[in-house]
Amino acid sequence: MSAALSISGLSKSFAGVRAIRDLSFEVPKGRTTALIGPNGAGKTTVFNMVSGVYGVDAGRITVNGTDVTHMPSRRRISTGVARSFQNIRLMSHLSVLENLLVGQHVRASSLAALLTPYRLIPNHRWKREARAALAESGLEAYADETVGALPYGVRKRIDLVRATLAGASVLMLDEPAAGLNPSETNALRDHLRALAAKGVTLLVVEHDMHFVDSICENVVVLNFGEKIAEGPLSVVRRDPKVREAYIGTDGED
Numbered sequence: 001m002s003a004a005l006s007i008s009g010l011s012k013s014f015a016g017v018r019a020i021r022d023l024s025f026e027v028p029k030g031r032t033t034a035l036i037g038p039n040g041a042g043k044t045t046v047f048n049m050v051s052g053v054y055g056v057d058a059g060r061i062t063v064n065g066t067d068v069t070h071m072p073s074r075r076r077i078s079t080g081v082a083r084s085f086q087n088i089r090l091m092s093h094l095s096v097l098e099n100l101l102v103g104q105h106v107r108a109s110s111l112a113a114l115l116t117p118y119r120l121i122p123n124h125r126w127k128r129e130a131r132a133a134l135a136e137s138g139l140e141a142y143a144d145e146t147v148g149a150l151p152y153g154v155r156k157r158i159d160l161v162r163a164t165l166a167g168a169s170v171l172m173l174d175e176p177a178a179g180l181n182p183s184e185t186n187a188l189r190d191h192l193r194a195l196a197a198k199g200v201t202l203l204v205v206e207h208d209m210h211f212v213d214s215i216c217e218n219v220v221v222l223n224f225g226e227k228i229a230e231g232p233l234s235v236v237r238r239d240p241k242v243r244e245a246y247i248g249t250d251g252e253d
């Protein structure tokens with residue numbers, strides 16, 4: 001099976017403290033993988049290195065076969081990798097549709113496309129695509145609503161639609177269920193399953209193990225920056241090293 005994301009021998013220190021040590025794992029294409037571990041284990045640091053916010057001290061990061069290890073952050077979207085943030089980066093004064101159109105601009109490669117006055121063209125292809133993507137996710141009713149007025153769970157899902165419209169095929173989500181109520185969590189779970197069914201690769205950091213269990217085929221467990229286990233959650237959660245890592249934390253079991 002080919003890897004959408006491949007991390008090999010990755011290391012990172014902050015002021016001499018090793019945050020990530022010789023970390024290697026692969027995220028298979030079209031699958032959903034969880035990156036779990038106690039607070040401070042290094043999960044967000046991995047996301048920051050894959051998205052290019054932090055440089056690496058050693059190791060290699062490959063997205064869809066392209067080595068992105070030293071690629072500037074802004075160019076990495078062209079390889080398909082994108083990240084959603086805990087603080088949603090939608091423009092709250094614009095409508096849902098307008099936010100999606102701004103995201104699609106990222107994907108436009110030619111100057112002509114960038115200069116297209118899409119607001120003046122009622123049935124511009126991007127608008128049709130954006131409306132279709134909203135409909136697919138059951139969010140079409142919100143198309144013309146102002147983002148700032150929408151519930152948090154809806155905004156979160158619109159952020160996902162925006163990322164995929166912008167060309168993301170490998171999506172990293174840092175604690176996507178945090179702050180959501182149970183019905184919003186269910187809607188998010190269905191949305192992520194639908195993305196996975198369309199072939200989008202997901203790497204999810206999440207503390208809610210029921211949520212992880214409901215969407216992830218495979219988990220990678222980090223502790224103090226090292227991989228201590230990898231495999232199906234049902235197997236990994238019985239691993240003595242994993243149980244020990246979670247003692248005294250708010251982790252499951």
Ligand SMILES: Nc1ncnc2c1ncn2[C@@H]1O[C@H](COP(=O)(O)OP(=O)(O)O)[C@@H](O)[C@H]1O
Pocket residue numbers: 014019037038039040041042043044045046
């Ligand atoms: N920018 C930074 N400067 C200094 N230390 C950092 C920085 N980012 C992360 N760290 C440290 O790296 C370790 C891993 O942090 P993090 O990746 O945020 O863990 P997690 O997301 O698993 O909770 C922690 O010890 C944290 O303090």
Ligand SMILES: [Mg+2]
Pocket residue numbers: 043044045
């Ligand atoms: Mg974190």
